[in-house]
Amino acid sequence: MNHRILGNGLSVSSIGLGCMGMSEFYSPRDEETSMQVLQRAVELGVTMLDTADMYGPHHNEELIGRFLKSQRPNIKIATKFGIVRNGGEQRRAIDNSPEYARQSCEGSLKRLGIEQIDLYYVHRIEPGRPIEETMQGLVDLKQEGKIAHIGLSEVNADTLRRAHAVHPITAVQSEYSLWTRDVESEVLPVCRELGIGFVAYSPLGRGFLTGRFQSSTAIEASDFRATLPRFQPENAKKNESFVSVISELAAQKKVTPAQIAIAWVLAQGDDIVPIPGTNSLRNLHDNIDAVNIKLTKAELDMLSLKISDIRVAGERYTQEGMKGVGL
Numbered sequence: 517m518n519h520r521i522l523g524n525g526l527s528v529s530s531i532g533l534g535c536m537g538m539s540e541f542y543s544p545r546d547e548e549t550s551m552q553v554l555q556r557a558v559e560l561g562v563t564m565l566d567t568a569d570m571y572g573p574h575h576n577e578e579l580i581g582r583f584l585k586s587q588r589p590n591i592k593i594a595t596k597f598g599i600v601r602n603g604g605e606q607r608r609a610i611d612n613s614p615e616y617a618r619q620s621c622e623g624s625l626k627r628l629g630i631e632q633i634d635l636y637y638v639h640r641i642e643p644g645r646p647i648e649e650t651m652q653g654l655v656d657l658k659q660e661g662k663i664a665h666i667g668l669s670e671v672n673a674d675t676l677r678r679a680h681a682v683h684p685i686t687a688v689q690s691e692y693s694l695w696t697r698d699v700e701s702e703v704l705p706v707c708r709e710l711g712i713g714f715v716a717y718s719p720l721g722r723g724f725l726t727g728r729f730q731s732s733t734a735i736e737a738s739d740f741r742a743t744l745p746r747f748q749p750e751n752a753k754k755n756e757s758f759v760s761v762i763s764e765l766a767a768q769k770k771v772t773p774a775q776i777a778i779a780w781v782l783a784q785g786d787d788i789v790p791i792p793g794t795n796s797l798r799n800l801h802d803n804i805d806a807v808n809i810k811l812t813k814a815e816l817d818m819l820s821l822k823i824s825d826i827r828v829a830g831e832r833y834t835q836e837g838m839k840g841v842g843l
Contacts, residue, residue: 517561517807520789522713523686526635526665528592530782530807532564533557533800534717534793539576541740546795547579553800554583558591560804566689566717566791568596568639569624570608577627584629594689594715595624596639596669612642614653621657637667637689647675651682658683667715673702676712685712692716692788694725694780694819695746695758695828708787719781719790720803724752726774727759745830754829761822771809774799776819778806783816 517529537543538550554565567576577595584591597620600609617638624633636657638650654666665686668679679685688707690699696718707714720726722741729735729752735742746755762773769776774792781790792803811819 517563517804519563520713520786522635522665522715522787522789523711524665524684526592526686526713528564528789529562530789531562531778531804532566532594532715532789532791533562534791535565535567535576535580536571537793538579538795539572541571543739543795545575549797550579550795551583553795553797554580554587556797557800557804558587560800562804563590564592564594564635564789564791566594566715566793568599568637569620569627570596570599570601570639573601574623574627577624581627581629592634593628593630594635594637594667594687595628595633596637597621597624598637598639598642610640610642612638612645612647612650614649614656617650617653618657621662625662632661633663635665635667635686636663637669637687638671639669641668641671641675647679648682651679655683671703673706676703676706677710680710680712685710687713687715689715689717689791691718691832692781692784692790693719693721694762694777694823695721695755696832708785714785714788716781716788716790717793719792720774720777721758722747724755725758725762725777726772727763743834744832745834746828746832748830751830757826758823758828761819761826765815765819769809769815771805772802774802775806775809776811778803779809779811780816780819782806783811 519527520530521527565580567580569577597617598610598612600611657663667687668685669689671688692699704714741747745751762776766773766776778790794800
């Protein structure tokens with residue numbers, strides 16, 4: 517596994533591991549398997565684990581904390597604050613206040629069993645609160661040694677500039693894949709202008725781009741994806757076109773669609789680190805092997821050309837999620 521440099525010199529493995537699904541949203545908890553996946557990921561060279569205080573809630577950080585007791589050296593921990601769970605999945609709010617940031621940070625440190633968080637993200641931006649206020653609270657935490665780097669998740673270009681003016685941002689984390697490319701218009705260019713790294717979550721389109729979810733495949737009601745517009749039967753049928761394009765190239769190269777999807781993200785720049793999530797050893801190996809797949813310019817051009825002719829059906833989140841409290 518080679519490494520990539522995010523902003524401010526933070527070096528991490530070219531592919532990180534998204535840990536959210538080990539706690540909820542996609543499948544029932546299976547801590548024994550999760551521990552095996554975490555262990556194998558480290559053995560394969562993964563050095564960045566991505567979590568958040570609201571995953572579980574708190575369970576995900578506690579899980580990683582138990583794993584870190586014997587694995588802390590050489591692993592970078594990225595976690596997040598800002599989404600407040602109020603009594604259940606459907607009741608959420610956003611709080612970016614310095615007071616809540618401190619409370620959340622200290623809680624995360626305790627659950628993770630570490631003295632410093634390597635990369636601390638604002639999970640979602642709170643409407644109406646000046647980002648400068650939030651940033652100053654994070655700067656205080658950094659000066660106290662509680663966090664090493666500051667990141668923002670799902671932020672627009674203007675807010676990113678304002679935040680970076682208060683203190684250098686190390687990374688922006690947003691959804692980015694062959695069917696979600698919104699960040700290419702403004703956010704990614706600003707990241708590159710300011711020397712900020714980019715962390716791509718859901719590089720596999722929450723699994724859809726692997727071909728796992730065809731229109732005839734039922735998604736369990738407990739699976740978060742069952743609520744997402746793009747996974748609704750009518751939209752899923754239309755979105756199969758993305759899978760067809762990816763699968764065609766995968767067959768030609770004798771690799772999997774997942775590997776093509778991740779290799780495409782990796783090919784978009786050395787400042788981009790995808791963090792596919794999984795709770796499967798088989799899928800973990802599949803995802804990590806994508807670092808060895810090189811897409812030629814002709815293949816990249818072909819993918820861009822064919823994908824540009826397809827319009828994705830459905831929004832990323834429901835209307836509630838689009839208000840800022842999506843995962």
